[in-house]
Amino acid sequence: MAHSHRHQGSASSLSGEIDVRSSLRPDDLYDRQRHFAAALLDPDSPVPAGLLGPDREPSEKRFNVYRNNVVVGLVETLRAAYPAVCRLVGDEFFAAMARVYVALEPPRSPIMLDYGETFAAFIDKFEPANSVPYLADVARLERAWVEAYHSAEALPIDPARLATIDSQSLPRVCFALHPSIRVVRSTFPAVRIWQTNVGGGEPVAIDLTSGGEHALVVRPLAEVEVRQIPASAATFILSVAAHAPIADAATLALEEDADFDLTGTLRDLFAVNTIVGWSLREATLFSPTARVA
Numbered sequence: 001m002a003h004s005h006r007h008q009g010s011a012s013s014l015s016g017e018i019d020v021r022s023s024l025r026p027d028d029l030y031d032r033q034r035h036f037a038a039a040l041l042d043p044d045s046p047v048p049a050g051l052l053g054p055d056r057e058p059s060e061k062r063f064n065v066y067r068n069n070v071v072v073g074l075v076e077t078l079r080a081a082y083p084a085v086c087r088l089v090g091d092e093f094f095a096a097m098a099r100v101y102v103a104l105e106p107p108r109s110p111i112m113l114d115y116g117e118t119f120a121a122f123i124d125k126f127e128p129a130n131s132v133p134y135l136a137d138v139a140r141l142e143r144a145w146v147e148a149y150h151s152a153e154a155l156p157i158d159p160a161r162l163a164t165i166d167s168q169s170l171p172r173v174c175f176a177l178h179p180s181i182r183v184v185r186s187t188f189p190a191v192r193i194w195q196t197n198v199g200g201g202e203p204v205a206i207d208l209t210s211g212g213e214h215a216l217v218v219r220p221l222a223e224v225e226v227r228q229i230p231a232s233a234a235t236f237i238l239s240v241a242a243h244a245p246i247a248d249a250a251t252l253a254l255e256e257d258a259d260f261d262l263t264g265t266l267r268d269l270f271a272v273n274t275i276v277g278w279s280l281r282e283a284t285l286f287s288p289t290a291r292v293a
Contacts, residue, residue: 074102074115081116082142084197085123085135097126113150117143134188134208141194141226144182144217148224151180156220156273169280171247175240175269176277180219183234183241187212191228220273227272232257233265245281 075098079086086094101122107115120139129135156178165173184190189206191213196203214234216227229237232253239249246262253260269275 071099071102074107075099077112078102078116078119081146082119082139084142084194085139087197087203088132088135088138088193089129093128097123097129100126113146119143134186134190134193137184137186137188137190138194138197140186141184141190141215141217142198144184144215145224145226148180148182148217148219151178151219154178154276156270156276157278159270159275162278165280171245172281173246174243174279174281175246175275176279177237177241177269178218178220178274178276180217180224181237181241181274182217183229183237184215184217185212185231185234186214189213191215191226194226216272216274218272218274225272227268229268230257230260232260233268236260236262236265237269 075095078098078101079094082094089097101116101119105118105122109115120136120143123129123136123139162170162173188208189210189212192206194215195201196206212231214229214231216225216229216234216237218225218227235256236249236253239252240246244252250260250262253262253265
């Protein structure tokens with residue numbers, strides 16, 4: 001009987017809450033939710049109207065605890081996704097930078113895997129980070145790693161299948177690349193900087209004037225691979241990813257570097273299982289401007 005009494009009391013309380021919510025118009029509910037979400041990420045905002053504690057009174061202390069937990073959780077999400085960036089600037093600077101980002105860029109999806117995709121662009125404009133000019137490129141590399149790791153699966157094709165294509169049709173071949181493939185370009189030695197600041201890497205002195213580095217990031221099997229590639233190979237791969245036929249992609253790569261090695265680049269792409277299909281384009285519709293994406 002005692003159990004039955006408690007159950008009835010709980011149901012009555014729940015019914016009361018439903019009555020309160022049902023009295024709100026949809027627009028009122030939306031406004032409350034919007035103000036609540038905004039206040040969570042703005043430490044100067046007061047407790048949202050209508051938010052009460054167990055004593056039916058507004059509780060700034062309780063709300064601040066909840067607000068802090070939300071911000072800390074988002075900062076830790078960024079720290080986990082950008083370990084090299086964090087190591088380069090230190091925990092304190094990273095936390096401060098991430099808090100600014102969280103306030104400006106709240107999550108737009110309940111999937112935390114997606115959070116932080118604009119972090120590199122934010123770092124580009126974050127003035128306190130100007131003294132670390134390569135930081136945004138390292139962040140781009142780390143984001144590419146995360147995206148590659150969680151990308152869809154695809155089976156590579158056998159290079160021998162290309163032997164079935166007649167030589168006159170080869171220039172019109174369009175390759176389909178593995179869904180995980182990403183290319184990151186940098187005017188700094190970003191690949192080496194990332195490699196020495198992630199996992200068990202040991203930081204070493206790197207000459208920032210030694211030239212830019214470009215990375216191919218791909219997860220053809222279980223592990224993500226990060227390979228340094230020439231600038232012309234990066235241009236070729238980006239063009240192929242934009243559905244350019246081999247001939248057009250090679251032309252763009254040769255414009256960047258007259259020594260571009262088409263055969264070697266294709267061999268390397270097949271070796272790391274990044275080509276998963278191909279088709280023939282009847283007419284060349286690709287524009288060189290497509291590489292600026």
